[in-house]
Amino acid sequence: MIEAVGLTKRYGAKTAVHNLSFQVRPGTVTGFLGPNGSGKSTTMRMILGLDAPTSGRATIGGRPFRQLPNAPRQVGALLDAKAVHGGRSARQHLLCLAQLSGIPARRVDEVLGVVGLQDVAKRRSKGFSLGMGQRLGIAAALLGDPQVLLFDEPVNGLDPEGILWVRNLMKQLAAEGRTVFVSSHLMSEMALTAEHLIVIGRGQLLADMSVKDFISANSADFARVRTPDGEPEQREKLTSTLGEAGGQVVAEKDGALRVTGLPLPRISDLAHEADVRLWELSPHQASLEEAYMQLTQGAVDYRSTIDQRAGLQEAPAGYGMPGGAPQGYAGQGYPPGMPGQGQPNPYAPQDPYAQQAPPAAAPGQGYPPPAQGQPYGAPHPYGQQPQAPAQTAPAPQPAPIEDAR
Amino acid sequence: MIELEGLTKYYGDTLAVDHLTFTVRPGMVTGFLGPNGAGKSTTMRMMLDLDHPTEGTVRIDGKHYRQLNDPLTYIGALLDAKAVHGGRSAVNHLLCLAQSNGIPRERVGEVLDTVGLTSVADKRSKGFSLGMSQRLGIAAALLGDPKILLFDEPVNGLDPEGIHWIRNLMKNLAAQGRTVFVSSHLMSEMALTAEHLVVIGQGRLMADMSMAEFIQQNSRSYVRMRSPEPERLLDVLHVEGIEAVAVGNGSLEIDGVPADELGGLAARHQLVLHELSPQRASLEEAFMRLTAESVEYHAHDGEPVAAYAGTQEPAPSGWGADWQKKGS
C-alpha cells in the first residue's frame, strides 16, 4: 500500500505538488494520470524517496521509502528506462542491483527470462533499442519480487506485442495481491489495464475513483442507432420522436444516430411505436480519454492553451509556394478543391471538430492551408462532441467495438 | 502519393526489407504497422533517400526523392524527434530548414504557433522534454506545407491532450487531400486515426487494406442481440436457420449474419429488441493474430508470445523462498 498525506513539493516559488492525499491499494492496478507538468513524476519521485517533500509525507507500507529495511525487496520501480550505464551488459546491470540487496544471482536470469531478454543478456545495453531498455527496466523492477511496484510510462518504445505483454504482466501482478501504480499518457492503454484511477492536475488531486465511475462521472454514455440505409424519412422520424421524448440526437458521419439521455429499451419502444425499423441499437460507453479530457480541461499546462488556437490563420500576404509545387499537385490527381484552389474544403464539413472551429479566417493570399476551414486542426473542444466510440472503454461486458472511420 | 516497388534493403547479410511493393494514397491516413525489427524505420528512411535501397525504388508523385525541387514543400517527415542540434533554438532550427528550401521566414513563426511552441521558440532545444521535441519535429514536418507527410511514432512523449491534438491534425491533413503515412506501435491510437493499413513483418508485406477489412479478415466479428422476449427471439432465429449462442445476461451472439438483416427480421416478427450491436474485434487483436509468427526476438523460443508473458511471471517458486520470509 502506498499512501500520500498532504504531500507538497515546491521548487522555489513554483508549487509542483500541492497537498496531495491518496492511497494506492494492493490487489488492483491503479492508474496515475495527469497532463504534462501536473506533478506526476515529482510525486513518484517523492514516493521513492528521490525527492524530499516540502511538507506532508509519502509512505509505503506505513514507512517512508528511505526507512524501509531492504527497500528493493519491497518496492520495485521503473522510472527512466535510460537510467542504465550503457557500457554494462544487461545481466551485469541486474547482477549489480541484485548484489546490493542480497538477491541470489539465479533470480537475475529468471527476470531476464521473464522480460524476454535472455538472448541479449550479455550484450552491452548501449546498443539496446528503447523497447529493450524498457524491458531491462522492468526486469530491474521485478528483481526483488516486491509487493509494491511503480511504473512510469511502461509501454514507451514497446511494440504491440510488448505492450500486450506489459498490460498482462501488470494485471497479473495485481491479481497476486501486489500494489501496482502506473502512470501513463495513453488513455486507451490505461482503460485496458487499470481498475482504479488517481488523476492530478496542476499538482492537485482531481479524481480518485474506479475507472468505471470516473468515466460515468465525466462523460455521458450513449446509444448508437441505425435505421435502414435507403430510407432517410425513417431516420428523420426517429430523430424527432427521440427528441420529443427528451433525448439528444446527433447524426454521425456514417448515417447512424448517437443518442444520449434515453436508455436502450426506451429507444427500442419509441422506435417501435413510431414504426421505425432498426438496423443497429448498441450501447456505448464513452472512452476514458473523453472523460479525462473533460476533467482536465482547465488543468493542462501552458502549451495546451496555445494549441487551442486556430493555427496558422494569418498567412503572410504574398507567400506564394516557390517552385511551382502546389500547381503540380493540383494537376496530379488530387480531388478538386484541394488547397491552393481557393475553394471551400469539401472535406471540412465531415469533420466534427471542424464544425466547431471559429469561422475560418480570411482566405490567405496564395498560401493554401490557412484558406481551408481548419487547416491543422488545432481546436479540440474536449467533451463537447465525443467522437471516439467505446472501443477502449472497460465496459463490464466486452465493449462494443467499432473502428473509427 | 508514395509508390514503393520491390524495395529491398540488406545490411550486410541481414535482410531488413524484402521486396516491398505498395502505394500510399492521398486523402487518407495510412497506418504503417509491424513488430519491432520488421523494417518500418528502414522503409521510411529509404522513402526519404536517407538509406539507399539495395534494390527497388521509391517514387514520390512519380519522382525520385532526389529529383524533387525543395523537397520539404513536397514531403514533410517526423522520423526522430531528438534529431535536432540541442544547442540551437527551436526557431533557428526551423529557420535553417526553411532557408534551405526557400520557405519564407514568416512560416517558421506560423508552424511554431501551430504546434504550440511559440513561448519557447528562442530556447535551446537541449532543455526540451520529449513531448516538446516531438512538437518541434512536427513543426518541421509542416514547415513546407507539404502534400505528403510521414510520421514515425508521432505520439511518443505527448500527453493525452497532445495525443488528441496530433490525431486530429493528421485526420485534418488527410481530409485536405494530403497523403499521411504514420507508423505506430499503439494499436488503439491507430484504430482511431488510420483509415488504411500497411502491415509488414520481417521486411515483407503482410497486409495492405482498409482498416475495416483488416479487422474483419483477421478476427471474429459477430452481432450481439438482447430482447425482453429471449425465447421468442431464439425461436425466430431458429426458424430462419440462424445459429445463436446465449452468453448470459440475456444476450445472444450471432455469427455470420449482418446486423441490418437481423434488424429486419426482428421487425417482421414484431420483436422488441433492447440491443442490436455489431461487434468487431479490436485492431490489436487482429494485428496480434496476423503477426504472431513474425515477432522478432521472441518468436524463436517457440512459446506463444502472449501466453508466456502472463503465466511465467512472477517469482516462480524455488528461488528465494528462504529470504522471502525474512524480507517481509
Added chain:
Amino acid sequence: MAEVPRVLRSEWTKIKSVRSTMWTLGTAVLVTIALGMLICTLVRVDFGSKSINQQITFDPTNVSFTGMTLGQLAMIVFGVLVVANEYSSGMIRTSLAAVPQRATFLFCKLLVATALVLVVGLVTSFAAFFAGQAVLGEHRAYLSDPGVLRAVIGGGLYMTLIALFSMAVASMLRSAMLSLGVLMPFFFLISSILGNVSATRKLGRYLPDQAGQKIMQVIAPVNDPVPYGPWGGLAIMMGWTAVALAGGFLVLKKRDA
C-alpha cells in the same frame, strides 16, 4: 537541384545559431594572439644571449605566429564540430531530407564554414603579426619587408586549411570524439615526433601542418634544406585537404545517413 544560395543561407544560419562557433573561433583568435605576444616578449628579453648565427636567422614574423600551434587546436575543434554535430545529434537526417543532393549539402556547408574561418584566420594572422611586432620592438619586421605580407596572409590561409582539413576528416569519420581523437594526437604528437627525429624528418616534412607552416617563414632556418618553397608547402597541405575532402564526400554519398 536545390538552389545553392538557399543552402548557403541555411548553413550560415546553422553556424551562427550555435554557441560552439563563437567559443571555438574566439578561443582560436585569443590564444593565437596572446601566446604569440607572450613568446615575442620572452624572445625579446632573451635576444642578447642568442648566438650570432641565431640572431642572423631570427625570423620576427614567424615568431609572432608561434601562438598558432595552440590556436590551431581550437580551429580543429571548430572544423570537427561543424560537421560531426550533424551526426551526433541526428540532425543529418533532417538536413539531408531537406537537401537530398548530398554534394550540394556537403560543399555548401564546407564553403560557408571555410569562408568564415578564412575571415577569422586572416584577422587573427594580421592581429598576431602586429601585436607580436609591437612587442618585439627594435627586432621587429615590417609588412613591407620582402616576404612578410606573404607570410601574414599565409598564416590566415594556414588556419583556414587546418579547419577545412578537420571538417573533411570529420565527414569521413562522422563522429566528433573519433575525429578529435585522430586529429589532436596527429597534429600534436605524431607530426612533431616525425619532424624532430632525424630518421623520419624527411617524411615529416610532407605532413600537412609542417608543409603548410612553411608559408609563415620569411627567413629559412639554416641547415634545414626543405625541398619545397612556401607556396609549394601550402600546395602540399592543400593536396592533403583535397584527398580528405574526396574521402569525406564519398563516405557521405555512399553510406546510409
